[in-house]
Amino acid sequence: MKLLAVDSATAQLAVGVCDGNGEWRRDLLDHTAHAGRLPAVVHEVLTEAGIAARDLDGLIAGIGPGSFAGLRTGLGFAQAMAWALRIPIVTVGSLECMAATLLGHAGTKLAVPVLDARMGAVYLGVYRGAEDAPECVAPPEELAADEVSARIAGIRDVPERGIALGGNGLLLDGADALRDRAWAGFTPGLFPTAAILLAIGRRRFASGAAVDVDALRPLYVRDRVALTAAERAAGATLGIGAART
Template sequence: MSTLLALDASSSACSCALWRDGEVLSRFALTPREHTRRLMPMIDELLAEAGLSTADLDALAYGHGPGSFTGLRIAAGVAQGLAFGLERPLIGVSTLEALALAAHHQLHVRYVVPALDARMNEIYVAAYHCRDGELTVLADEAVLPPEGFELPDERRDVDWCGVGSGWTLWEAMPARVQDALAQRLPERQPSAEWMARLAARAQARGEGRAPHEATPVYLRNEVAWKRA
């Protein structure tokens, strides 16, 4: 087994989590515009509780997005700096995938649509089928207006759970999307706790990368580039 530290600042929440031999310790706080000030003390506090130092870490992970551009850069920068100094692999984790995994475990739902408010009247969104702790992508991550979102055609007859701040734009979504939702939880935020679990799986598959390859996933930049 291994010891892994995960960081996230992709939303108004700031969090970090320590995965150690299958057990997870975490810190989570709603700290809008205070991520730079709060993240490092949270890391120090978490390591102290576990009786570890950064030298005991086998890998670093971070929420690579989508999410707040500034927040993504903060988490990526801190994780990258630690990984460089420790000469450890670095793992980027999807914020939407982490939201879906959390909903699956905590709410026992199988079909999840995580969505985050992307501002400019757009949402970051994806869709997953969750079973026995494993996620299958049913709709790839995208950034689009809420009225343009559609559920996968073959799964419109199941009960969906919508999680994340993107669901504050619920009223702008198509009626067939609204009708398919059994519940929606717009207050849910991405958390490093679930990113640590996903990162540990990625590490076991040998998916850690060199620190200089840390790259936030903005989605909106990719769309603008393709249109250009």
């Protein structure tokens, strides 16, 4: 099965192609907008694989959470290709993709990806299971950066050495203190990768988990990133997940 995977929700642009014989991947860490790069990178990887877009059997799309602009770029691109080529699509969340990498660490029983959500907040989830089939224990949520330690400390029945942490949210004030404890893994440079997108995506296609392209929706987690003029005039500020005064 010839598949294309695309994720641009985070600071790392991940593009991958696979067929029955091999994989061709790009993971490009770039803190600027992905919009101008994505089509060229997809073309480059497809050319390297020797696969024409018209020969693709399916698409794997990253659905977030992450940057609003980056997420819309990648998801819109994948959705447009699926419509144009009339091929099915499966989705992979940013945090579950990161969790899959963490679940590959020896001794890991739980994976906790922590992604910088900006504005002093993080996106955090809790997962268990296999590398290519992470199972969500606690769904993605938005937390203040200084609440991360307490949230992880609240995980019961699994000792620290059985928990793997990863993601740039671990480098924020209030979370970096976690670094020196005895984890199964601590990987602050972790982002979604093309290899994991392809691994999870292949499994989902095999299980018949394709989604309706018309109903495809991003996983924002955070509802708002701006205030109305009236809210600004009233002195409101954006808190965790909503405007507050």
